Amino acid sequence: MEKRPLLLVSNDDGVNAKGIHELIKVLRPLADLIVVAPDGPRSGSSGAITSEHPLRCVKVEQAPELTVYKCSGTPVDCVKLALDSLVPRVPDLVIGGINHGDNSSVNIHYSGTMGVVIEGCLKAIPSIGFSLCNHSADADFSPCLPYIELIVKRVLEKGLPQWTCLNVNFPNTEQLNGVRICRQTQGVWTNEFVKADHPRGGNYYWLTGEYVNLEPDQEDTDHWALDHDYVAITPVQVDMTAYALLAEMKNWDLKL
Numbered sequence: 129m130e131k132r133p134l135l136l137v138s139n140d141d142g143v144n145a146k147g148i149h150e151l152i153k154v155l156r157p158l159a160d161l162i163v164v165a166p167d168g169p170r171s172g173s174s175g176a177i178t179s180e181h182p183l184r185c186v187k188v189e190q191a192p193e194l195t196v197y198k199c200s201g202t203p204v205d206c207v208k209l210a211l212d213s214l215v216p217r218v219p220d221l222v223i224g225g226i227n228h229g230d231n232s233s234v235n236i237h238y239s240g241t242m243g244v245v246i247e248g249c250l251k252a253i254p255s256i257g258f259s260l261c262n263h264s265a266d267a268d269f270s271p272c273l274p275y276i277e278l279i280v281k282r283v284l285e286k287g288l289p290q291w292t293c294l295n296v297n298f299p300n301t302e303q304l305n306g307v308r309i310c311r312q313t314q315g316v317w318t319n320e321f322v323k324a325d326h327p328r329g330g331n332y333y334w335l336t337g338e339y340v341n342l343e344p345d346q347e348d349t350d351h352w353a354l355d356h357d358y359v360a361i362t363p364v365q366v367d368m369t370a371y372a373l374l375a376e377m378k379n380w381d382l383k384l
Contacts (some may be wrong), residue, residue, distance in 0.1 A: 133159035133220040133284055138206045139227065140170045140240025143198040144190065147226035150269040151258065152194065154276050159220070160193045163212040167198040173240035176202045185209055203240040207247040217358045220284060224247025225258030226269055231361055232297045232350040233313040242295060249293040249366050254283055256293065262300040272298045275307065275359050299354045308353035309361050314342045317353065334369060
């Protein structure tokens with residue numbers, strides 16, 4: 129009998145979030161699942177890891193082809209711990225999501241969901257992040273699910289180049305126009321904090337912000353795809369070397 133694929137699943141919204149349970153629902157017919165997710169929300173945790181205190185990890189569900197753990201750490205902690213101590217073999221895929229919120233453009237740098245994916249990629253495991261542009265706890269993920277099934281099947285079939293992963297974002301719409309393979313939009317967050325007087329003296333700052341798309345008319349970007357109701361798939365590399373500048377800098381005179 130052919131062995132079923134093994135998928136490691138995590139997120140940054142927590143083990144009880146609707147998004148990860150919708151992801152489990154669509155993946156379970158395709159593969160055996162080990163889910164290791166934070167015990168509460170960890171949005172914006174990016175690649176953060178826990179080093180100052182020990183982690184707790186508790187099994188919360190055991191069913192055919194499905195094991196679920198909750199972990200006191202970050203999304204990256206969850207992946208590291210799972211790969212070190214919880215999985216019976218190297219997973220065929222690491223999957224993050226389904227995130228409640230947009231992880232396109234520069235958001236990839238802050239995203240705990242993509243922290244999951246990048247950690248899997250750094251371990252040379254094909255990895256995919258899925259996000260829906262809707263922060264609601266009861267968001268409707270149903271339009272995403274057929275595309276998630278298709279994308280996971282294709283990656284299981286074709287694989288991904290080493291050190292490359294996928295960032296997949298879904299617009300918040302009932303009617304998707306298809307898929308666009310696109311690059312990351314150049315954008316920036318502005319007005320990132322609200323300052324207020326603390327009732328006991330001094331000030332406090334509340335994180336907020338406004339996203340500015342620096343290239344709204346560029347049709348090859350993930351934001352253009354999302355704005356036009358397409359699924360946006362962006363291949364992401366974990367090698368951050370700026371090769372063009374590297375070549376140029378070799379011609380610099382840096383001798384003392």
